[in-house]
Amino acid sequence: MKHVNFFNMMLVGLMCISCQPDTVCHETRKVAMQCHFREYYRVPSNVQLNVRTEWDSITVQGIGSDSILYNNTKQVSHIGLPLKDNADTCAYLLTYHQKKDTLTAIYTNQQRFLSIECGCVYNHKIVQINHTRNWIDTVIIANDAVMLEVDKNIILQRTKPDDE
Amino acid sequence: MMNKWLSILILSLLALTANAAKHIPDTVYHHDRMYVDGLRIYSDSAIYQGLNLKIDMFMPILEVARSKGKLQAYEMALNLRLKRRYYPTIELGYAFGETNVSDTYWKGQGGFVKLGLDINGLRKHVDALDALLVGIRVGGAYEKYDLTGVRMAGSYWQPASTRDFINQYSFNCWGEVVTGCQVHVYSGLMMGWYFRLKVLFTRKLKGEEVAPYYIPGFGYRDNTNWGFNYYIGWKF
Structure with missing residues (x-):
């Protein structure tokens, strides 16, 4: 019965393995509509359009909120716009080069349980994006699922005027 | 302190298993039936060769x-010995408890059943009751639970809050690979252990708002888990 003793020894080792489950939340819980930027601009010496994917500065405030989400933030390639969990529409005021545009998202909500340590978050599914056209030309929905794993939901496109 | 006493108990039980193998069996024949330590040994050609309750x-x-005393789990197993080395097994159990994790309070109870087959990798002789077992299981558990104080993430628009989920029901299914042994101690008395690697099949929630913290028979809810059993049983 040497094998029984061998297995018993193995088990003593296993007893040393910690068996207490982790009780700390390691996941991020900030679900936001990930908004990217694409600006086409023309260099005088070149006929073709160039593309820039960073705002040189952007200010974002939720309509109906007193606090500013991004305040003249420099050199950002994307911004996260949290959507209201208890509503199906949410609007932001985006200011770029002193021009203001309103971006309105219409969406559905779905609660998602992460774990007992992390609790719940709300995922969203974008139905429609409406916007004014002071500096935003087009909004492209790249991925309508607003959730933790998705890093690109919409792309704001504009063509920089020659006189700007 | 409790861990110390737990270790002593485990080591004692393991030592007992090892020593049990040194026992010299008392073999007698009665009405053409062979008995070892009073336990009937079936014929070599029989399909059914006994039943173990553990x-x-x-x-x-x-x-x-x-x-820390907040969770209790109980488990029993019934296996048949077929064709000298096959052990179809059914395992039944029940667990209940409550605990507090990061200010979220879980309270639940439920039962489980596992079906599977073990193969004895040891000697194939019919009078050899000791067995070195390798097998698989498929388990299912149904439970009722409450989760209270579940954290709802806050954002730019609203502060963080909590929510209670009362009278939730959940069915979970998983697979196991098991290895272990069983040793004949005296008469029908058996002892043995199983080590189990478990893989949860029902990882995604289907219609449920939350998931249980603990799954009876599987353990703390995770994609994989391990388990260990130390059985005392009786061979019929």
């Missing part, structure tokens, strides 16, 4: 120890 002694102690 009660797990380890998981109740482990769960009480690591949950």
Whole structure:
């Protein structure tokens, strides 16, 4: 019965393995509509359009909120716009080069349980994006699922005027 | 302190298993039937060669120890010996408890059943009751639970809050690979252990708002888990 003793020894080792489950939340819980930027601009010496994917500065405030989400933030390639969990529409005021545009998202909500340590978050599914056209030309929905794993939901496109 | 006593108990039980193998059996024949230590040994050609009923002694102690007395789990197993080396097995159990994790309070109870087959990798002789077992299981558990104080993430628009989920029901299914042994001690008395690697099949929630913290028979909810049983049983 040497094998029984061998297995018993193995088990003593296993007893040393910690068996207490982790009780700390390691996941991020900030679900936001990930908004990217694409600006086409023309260099005088070149006929073709160039593309820039960073705002040189952007200010974002939720309509109906007193606090500013991004305040003249420099050199950002994307911004996260949290959507209201208890509503199906949410609007932001985006200011770029002193021009203001309103971006309105219409969406559905779905609660998602992460774990007992992390609790719940709300995922969203974008139905429609409406916007004014002071500096935003087009909004492209790249991925309508607003959730933790998705890093690109919409792309704001504009063509920089020659006189700007 | 509790861990110390737990270790002593485990080591004692393991030592007993090892020593049990040194026992010299008393073999007698009566009406053409062979008995070893009063236990009937079936004929070599018989398909059915006995039944073992085993009660797990380890998981109740482990769960009480690591949950600091807030969780209890009980398990028993019934296996048949067929064709000298095959052990179809059914395992039944029940668990209940409550615990507090990061200010979220879980309270639940439920039962489980596991079906599977073990193969004896040891000697194939019919009078050899000791067995070195390798097998698989498919388990299912149904439970009722409450989760209160579940954290709802805050954002730019609203502060963080909590929510209660009362009277939730959940069915979970998983697979196991098991290895272990069983040793004949005296007469029909058997002892043995199983080590289990478990893989949860029902990882995604289907219609449920939350998931249970603990799954009876599987353990703390995760994609994989391990388990250990130390059985005391009786061979019929």
